[in-house]
Amino acid sequence: MAQAERKLDEVPESTTVVVIGAGPAGLTVASLLRRCGVDSIVLERRSRQHVAQRQRAGIVESRAVRMFASWGLADLVLGGPPHDGILEFRVDGKSHLVDDSDGSEGPGARLCPQQVLVQKLTATHLADGGEVRYETADITLHDLTGDRPTVSYRSADGTVHTITCAFVAGCDGEHGVTRAAVPDGHLTAHTFDHGIGWLTVLADAPPPAHPLLAVSPHGFAAHFPRGPHSSRYYLQCPPDDHPGAWPDSRVWDALRTRLADPALTAGPITDRETFRLRSLVHDPMQYGRLYLVGDAAHIVSPMGGKGMNLALYDADLLARAVRDHVQHHDDTGLRTYSERCLRRVWSDQEFSHWLTRTVHDAGDDTHCGPFLRNLARARLDRLFTSQTAAQAFAELMTGLDPAQDHPAATGR
Ligand code: RFL
Numbered sequence: 001m002a003q004a005e006r007k008l009d010e011v012p013e014s015t016t017v018v019v020i021g022a023g024p025a026g027l028t029v030a031s032l033l034r035r036c037g038v039d040s041i042v043l044e045r046r047s048r049q050h051v052a053q054r055q056r057a058g059i060v061e062s063r064a065v066r067m068f069a070s071w072g073l074a075d076l077v078l079g080g081p082p083h084d085g086i087l088e089f090r091v092d093g094k095s096h097l098v099d100d101s102d103g104s105e106g107p108g109a110r111l112c113p114q115q116v117l118v119q120k121l122t123a124t125h126l127a128d129g130g131e132v133r134y135e136t137a138d139i140t141l142h143d144l145t146g147d148r149p150t151v152s153y154r155s156a157d158g159t160v161h162t163i164t165c166a167f168v169a170g171c172d173g174e175h176g177v178t179r180a181a182v183p184d185g186h187l188t189a190h191t192f193d194h195g196i197g198w199l200t201v202l203a204d205a206p207p208p209a210h211p212l213l214a215v216s217p218h219g220f221a222a223h224f225p226r227g228p229h230s231s232r233y234y235l236q237c238p239p240d241d242h243p244g245a246w247p248d249s250r251v252w253d254a255l256r257t258r259l260a261d262p263a264l265t266a267g268p269i270t271d272r273e274t275f276r277l278r279s280l281v282h283d284p285m286q287y288g289r290l291y292l293v294g295d296a297a298h299i300v301s302p303m304g305g306k307g308m309n310l311a312l313y314d315a316d317l318l319a320r321a322v323r324d325h326v327q328h329h330d331d332t333g334l335r336t337y338s339e340r341c342l343r344r345v346w347s348d349q350e351f352s353h354w355l356t357r358t359v360h361d362a363g364d365d366t367h368c369g370p371f372l373r374n375l376a377r378a379r380l381d382r383l384f385t386s387q388t389a390a391q392a393f394a395e396l397m398t399g400l401d402p403a404q405d406h407p408a409a410t411g412r
Contacts, residue, residue, distance in 0.1 A: 010152070014164040015041045017322060018151040019171055020139060020178050022051050022132050024114060025294030025311035026171030027121035032319035034130045035071050038326050041163060042125075042132040043139060043153055045172075051134075052122065055202055055271065057114040057308035058226050059083060059211070063399035064312040065107045077120040080112040080227070083211075087397070089380065090214040091362070093260030096384045097210065100397040109398065113226050114308055141168060141181040145288035166289065167322060171315075173295040174280075182287040192353070194277040194301060196360055196367075197239040199246050205231045205267030214259045215363045215380070221258035231267075234302075236360060243272045277301040277356055279349055284338035291318050291337055298345050303356040306348040309399055314341045344401065351396040354379075 017033060019026045022044035030040045044051060060068075060078060068074040085101030085108055101108050122132065136153040143149045152162045170178025179187070207225030214221045220236040235254050237246075252266045280299040285292040294311025317340055321333025361368045362376035382389045395401075 011159060011161045012164070013041070013161065015039050016165060016326060017041075017167045017169055018043065018149075018163050018165045019169040020151070021045075021170070021172035021176060021294075021296070022048075022118075022122070022134070023054075023171060023173060023294065023311070024057075024117055024121070024308050025296070025315050026169065027118060027125060027132075028312055028315035029169045029171060029293060029319055030130055030132070031073065031077070031121055031125045031128070032071055032316065033322060034125060034128045035073065036319070036323045036327070038319075038322055040130070040169075042130070043136045043151070044132060044134045045136060045139075046134065048122065048132070048134045052119045053115055054118070055113060055115050055226070055232075057305060058111060058224050058232060059305050059309075060110045060112045060117065060312070061305070061309045061397070061399040062102070062104075062107065062109045063401075064309050065110055067312060067316045069107060073124065074107065076124045077117060078110050078112050079116040079120060080110050082107070083109040083111050085109070086210040088208070088210045088212045089384070090212060090260060091380060092216050096380075098383060098390060098393065100394050102391070102394045102398045102400055104398075104400060111225055117308075139177050141178065141290065144168065144181065144290045149289050166326075168290045169318060170290055170292045170296045171294055171311075174299055176296050178290060179282060179292055179296050182290065186287050187282045187284065190281045190283065192279045193239075194356055194360075195239055196277045196356070197237045197241050197274055198277060198302070199235045199237045199241065199243065199251070199272065199274050200302075201233045201235075201246075201251055201269050202226065202271040203231055203233065203267045203269045204229055206265050207231050212259065213359055215359050216258055216260065217363060217365065218254070218258045219364045220359050221255055223255070223259060230270075236364065237274060239276050241274050243274050246272060246274075277303070279353065281342070281345055281349065283342060285314070285341050286338045291334075293318055297341070298349075300345075300349055300352045301356055303359070304348070304352040304397070306352055306399075310345060310348055313344055313399075317341055347396075347401065348399075 016038050017040040019030045019042040030042045033040050087098045087100045089096045135156045139153045148164050150164050208223045212223040222234040224232045226232045256264045282297050285297040293314040300306045324330040324333045358376045358379050361372045365373040
């Protein structure tokens, strides 16, 4: 009985940053802080095994590769081969190769699946002496606008813990608790729904030679590498479609038709889900001493591969801002965190929106009508024929932003 009572006691602790969520955003914040000697505790709702197996993104863009390199972490946390910088658009079966590297010096993008990044970030952080607590429940945030916020949670054995900290990093994704802890009226949510659905399928099937986007009157489809023997596929579908409507045979038939590749090799499908293409931005990305990072602050439709990369961008800015506060008593980074993140967020939202509209409108004219279809086809034609248009596209794909990534602009 005495033992049980002790277990329910509150266990008070303190740290500099409580990081909530051990996805790409949370693990990156914690790893970067660890690198510069700032302590943190990461609280994650799920088990380590569950988090390490969640498969989503597949490319770490050039900017993020260079970010990890600047912290001495690139070789430790990035797996997978370099991306060769070529993206294939297949329009009505005709192939157009577009160079999506921006020609600047330094390492380029990596074909590093999200789960590999998460596994390596976790291992590196723990080896560096960092702390991640899994299977935490009932996280509650207190005094976010005071000098010393507290975070309480219950561990798997029923003990209630209370951690006092200087900052809370809300890295708990779209449906987490941190953004929900902000009182009404402090954040504005900007939302957009494309009215388009995607079926996404993971399969043990050969990856394409280059990431491939296919446009045709049959509807949009895409094929991306996810490892030496695995692929992720996307198929445009009605916005409220259900994965059960897509048995294996229908998936492979649709892919062969839309990719204009009757010989496409099938393989066992390991995951299949449907979702709507939509976007969401919360502004500002801060409330008191709570800083929102990654999907907790913004969702970008997967077209263009920006969601995870934005999370890494936010994480880098927050880690630098906290470091400057702790070590140099400089609050500039904390003060400008939201504004600087949102500038990048809106730039990537715009790119993702442009690419989403272009590849969907150009194909299925029952979706948007012939006028918008011809506009989208003209945009693709410009991309394939104008060096200037291709250069702008490559700059957006790599994620490098001359105004923000120049050392003088970042103060690195
Ligand atoms: P995550 O990855 O959702 O991690 C949040 C973590 O927080 C935990 N959590 C909690 N922990 C404690 N207490 C609570 N109450 C909690 N609630 C949640 C969760 O268990 C989880 O571990 O957010 P993060 O770190 O911000 O990372 C964002 C990325 O995961 C996301 O943007 C990308 O996956 C988006 N995305 C893609 N991004 C790309 O850059 N390129 C891509 O090719 C790409 N493909 C995709 C995608 C997302 C997809 N989905 C989700 C529709 C493909 C798909 C299918």
